[in-house]
Amino acid sequence: MQRWNGKSLKIGELVAETPIVQGGMGIGISLSGLASAVANEGGIGVISAAGIGMDEPDFGTDYISANNRALRKIIRKARELTNGIIGVNIMVAARNFDELAKSAIEEGIDIIFAGAGLPLNLPSLKDASSKTKLIPIISSVRALKVITKKWIDKYNYIPDGFVLEGPMAGGHLGFSNDQVEDAEFSLEKLIVPVVEELRNMEKTLGRKIPLIAGGGVYSGEDIKRILDLGADGVQMGTRFVATHECDADIKFKEMYINAEESDIQLIKSPVGLPGRAVHNDFIDQVKQGSRTPAKCPYHCIVTCKREQSEYCIALALINAYKGKLQNGFSFAGANAWRVDRIMSVKELVDSLESEYIAALQK
Ligand SMILES: Cc1cc2nc3c(=O)[nH]c(=O)nc-3n(C[C@H](O)[C@H](O)[C@H](O)COP(=O)(O)O)c2cc1C
Incomplete structure (x- = not known):
């Protein structure tokens, strides 16, 4: 029997039998282990390039080389673990965006997902012979x-293609605090004009442009709801954190x-x-000002206000990835509190598929 009742996600010649993109999660949360496991279940596994060179000896002295080298190693490791579709998530605001994108393309990565800014120059980084697909992550039709x-x-x-990320996502958000609280900015509302615009563009351009939507997608029923609104696939992050x-x-x-x-x-x-x-003690300490002044070893994000910053986000996220939560914190989607156990990626994807099929029959 076809998986997902035949509802595959097609991006050019790439076909994911499971219409789920595992959202890239930095720092270190989605590397070769998670990405390859998702790809092996028919989805699209995504390596986060953020701070990926953290374990290289020259991370603090030659940031660009350390990150490029680590990215190449981790892409190769993922390829050893799967024949499925593997992408890389790169933040546009990263100081080394161009270098990371070029390295990923040279490694033959299937897809680059580029968010946290508008990736206006991304096509200039690949030559015509490369098959790498370029997918921006957006929060608005604009x-x-x-x-x-x-x-x-x-x-x-x-x-x-495009990924549309709504305000229930984890990590950095493309919305103001007010917008996050505003029902007008729900993923379900944001998706409508985006689908309409894509359908118009497709008519003019004569080519399908797939839409992947995410932020708060938790169950198979959620997946059905988002696909019914016109998305071709979903992006999910939080659920994949609680996997082996x-x-x-x-x-x-x-x-x-x-978490409650x-x-x-x-x-x-x-x-x-x-x-x-x-929320944890570290976040409280930052609010109370007891973590200042921050030291900035990397200057990793162009937009980072490092002189006025209460802490270094890269260090905090690296600590969290390593389990040192007294000196960091876990990014999480709005539904993270609903997670009650750790399971395998296979178990998760199978359960989402069963819920999706059950929702189709309702
Ligand atoms: C721990 C964590 C780290 C994340 N890091 C990134 C990142 O580095 N770049 C990015 O574009 N999105 C990042 N995200 C967003 C996810 O890729 C995903 O799109 C989003 O979390 C989807 O919403 P969900 O978590 O409700 O499924 C992160 C999310 C989490 C939970």
Whole structure:
């Protein structure tokens, strides 16, 4: 029998039998372990390039080389573990965005997902012979229009797809605190004009542009609801954190399992965007000002206000990945408190598929 009742996600010649993209999660949360496990279940596994060189000896002295080298190693490791589809998530605001994108393309990565900014120059980083697909992550129809216009006018390049991320996602958010609380900005509402715009563009351009939507997608029923609204696939992050294969330390995963709903909070990130995280003592100390002054070893994010910053976000996230939560915190989606146990990626994807099929029959 076909998986997912035949509802595969097609991106050019790539076909994911499971219409789920595992959202890239930095720092270190989605590396080769998680990405390959998701790809082996027919989904799209995504390596996060954020701070990926953290275990290289020259991470503090030659940031660019350390990250490029680690990214190449981790892509190769993922390829050894799966024949499925593997992507890389790169933050546009990263100081080394261009270098990371070029390295991933040279390694033959299937897809680059580029968020946290508008990836206006991304097509210029790949040559015509490369099969790598380029997919921006957006939060509005406006961003969709700006990127498409620029890519077509300047590079004659039609985007290979878009990820639309709503305000219930984890990590840095493309919304203000007010918008996060505003029902007008729910994923279900945001998706409608984006689908409409894509359908219009497809008519003019004569090519399908797939849409992947995420942020708060938790169950198979949620997946059906989002696909019914016109998305071709979903992006999910939070659910994949609580899996055996997730690359983070067990203490990071336990933050989700032990969290109450009230523990999932918005925080102010030094990079100038709100973020969503599981509340802990470190976050309180930052609010009280007892973590200043921050030291900035890497200057990793162009928009980071490092002189005024209460802490270094890279160090905090590396600590969290390693389970040192007294000196860091776990990013998490709005539904992270609903997670009550750790399972395998196979068990998770199978249960989502069963829920999806059951929802189809309702
Ligand atoms: C721990 C964590 C880290 C994340 N890091 C990134 C990141 O580095 N880049 C990015 O584009 N999105 C990041 N995200 C967002 C996810 O890729 C995903 O799109 C989002 O969490 C989807 O919502 P969900 O968690 O409710 O499924 C992160 C999310 C989490 C939970």
